[in-house]
Amino acid sequence: MSTFELSADIRKVFGRKTKQLRAKGVVPGNIFGKKIKSLAIEINKPGLIDVMRQAGETGLIHLKIKGDDKTHPVLVAGYAQNPVSGEMLHVDFHEVDLTQKTTAMVPVKAVGESPAIAQGNLLVMLKNEIEVEALPTDLPDVIEVDVTNLTEVGSHILAKDLKVDRSKVTLSVEDEEQIVTIQEPAKEEVIAPPEPAEGEGAPTTEGDKPAEGEEAKPAEGEAKPESKKDEPKAEK
Known part of the structure; x- marks a missing residue:
């Protein structure tokens, strides 16, 4: 490990007064x-961010206090950031005993190129x-x-296939648990247009409309409407 x-x-500054530290670039x-009893410290922000970016949660940090x-051999235990600006507000370190085992979350990273990806599938x-x-000295980065x-x-890699030194590192997952697999991309669902309800006619298209000056043909079974010219004239 690194x-x-x-x-x-x-x-020596606590509470709301810590804003003064942050204004000076100190976290x-x-x-x-x-x-160890809880010890309040302050750290130059640029140096802190640089080390945290490299160390992550598993990198052992040798912290020297003026x-x-x-x-002090420590691991990053947690930190707080401004949710809007991302400014580092506070950091906690866990001092570890180099002779005692500890737990940490280690990131998993895929390496190499899968032929299945070139075929349009997904690596999950x-x-x-x-x-x-x-x-602490054996924690993998x-x-x-x-x-x-x-x-x-369907191809996959199980936890038991991971390349770690099992004589020094214990994983918290079952041997048969899948770590990575290949899946087909999701297919887009084609939604068919709704069918007309029973008893409803098909929508009228432009070709079904009568030409100008022509009468609409009655539907099958309907009586033809009487023409006005056939109506008898009223007697005087």
Whole structure:
């Protein structure tokens, strides 16, 4: 696994006053763990974001606090961002014991090219991340899934096929659980026009209309309407 280094200072500003820190490009945070009391810290934002982008949830960070001779081995436990601007508001670190196993969510990444994709089918990731248990120094950065042997619809890769060191890493999924599979693209449903209800006639088309000056022909079984010229004249 990858390891990273990060520097921090003890934080003496709390509550609403932390806005002053953020205005200066500093992010407030905390460290917690079984063998440490919660420790308030502050970190330079550019350096923090750069390390977090690379470390993710499984990268071990050696956190050095100014004035403290001890280096803290930590994992990113969580963070808060402004929902509108995306500004980093707060970060929490979990200090780990390098001799004790811990759990973390590891991203799953497809690698290689599947022949089935070239045929117009879809590669479906059924698991985008998997929880694993391992020593902090053995946590994988990513679990890669080679899809080059997925050649047809229905082809899949199971959890037991994943290439991880099982002597060091335990996966939280069943061996027979599918991780990735090939599926056909969804077909567009063709909706047929509704049929006329019983007793309703077919709609009149332009060709069914009588020509100008002609009378409409009565429907079969109907009497022909009497012409006005056949009406008897009233006697005077």
